[in-house]
Amino acid sequence: MLYVYAITADHPGPHDAGxxxxEGIVPGAPVRLLPFGDLAAAVSPVSAVDFGPEALPARLQDVDWTGQRVLAHQRVVDSLVDVATVLPMKFCTLFSGAAALRAALADNRAALEATVVRLRGAREWGVKLFWEAPPAEPAPVERGPGAGAAFFQRKRDAQRLRAEAEAALAHGVAESHRRLAARARAAVANPVQPAAVHRRRGEMALNGAYLVPRADEAAWRESLAELERTYAGAGIRYELTGPWGPYNFTGGGLAGS
Structure with missing residues (x-):
């Protein structure tokens, strides 16, 4: 069986795998490039004992086993980002052998070549926006004459401040994505992650991915710096990640067989 990490183009040299x-997803198994016209597939051999259709579903239930192999997949893709145009494949894209993979490449050649044109010369960057909300409930007050009225006034004030902060956040999120997307070739706002997943302080309000031409990366990052300065006092902070293989912009990829 062959495990496919990515389809590449524009690799230096005639499919140089330097x-x-x-090794890739299996310790000791080398990663190589399988040429197909102007494209190549980054692959490594795997065993049906672990990756066959009967064994794989059970293997994927093992969090440690899966986590190690997700990281190995990512390492291979990352190794190509700076030296080629890369179309990352989904985790566990598998083929029975080279003939089946070449047949899939032939069937999808036009779509793959069109994707290469769209991705050429650009890399994916991620921007996450986090926000710390003001308290919605007022601080407790001392008991005494007028304490009840004061409490409800403070509660109304807290709710008003929260509503104003949420409106400012909505504007900040929309403006951030708009300005970052304007300097990118393509952009997508992915679903935000819950705190149990992102493990950061505050709420995630934007989980954006941006396909940025290399020639425009400095200007794009300056746009992000301007946003950080603009919203520094609004409880908003940004987290930049990347560059990554363009996972969010490759389309459907290949269906294994």
């Missing part, structure tokens, strides 16, 4: 890591 930039690939020594």
């Amino acid at each position: 930039s690939l890591p020594g």
Whole structure:
């Protein structure tokens, strides 16, 4: 069986694999480039004992096993980002052998080549926006004459401040995504992650991915710096990640067989 990490184009040299890591998703199994016209597939051999259709579903239930292999998949893709145009494949894209993979490449050649044109010369960057909400409930007050009225006034004030902060956040999120997307070739706002997943302080309000031409990266990052300055006093902070393989912009990829 063959495990496919990515489809590549524009690789230096005739499908030179010098930039690939020594091993991929299976320890000791080398990663190589399988040429197909102007494209190549980054692959490594895997065993049906672990990756066959009967064994794989059970393996994927093992969090440690899966986590290690997700990271290995990512390492291979990352090794190609700076030396080629990369179309990352989904985790566990598998083929029975080279003939089946070449047949899939032939069937999807036009779509893959069109995607290469769209991705060429650009990399994916991620921006997450976090927000710390003001308290919705007022601080407790001392008991005494007028305490009840004061409490409800403070509660109304807290709710008003929360509503104003949420309106400012909505504007900040929309403006942030608009300005970052304007300097990118393509952009997508992914679903925000709950706190149990992102493990950051505050609420995630934007989980954006941006396909940025290399020539425009400095200007794009300056746009992000301007946003940080603009919203520094609004409880908003940004987290930049990347560059990544363009996972969010490759389309459907290949269906294994």
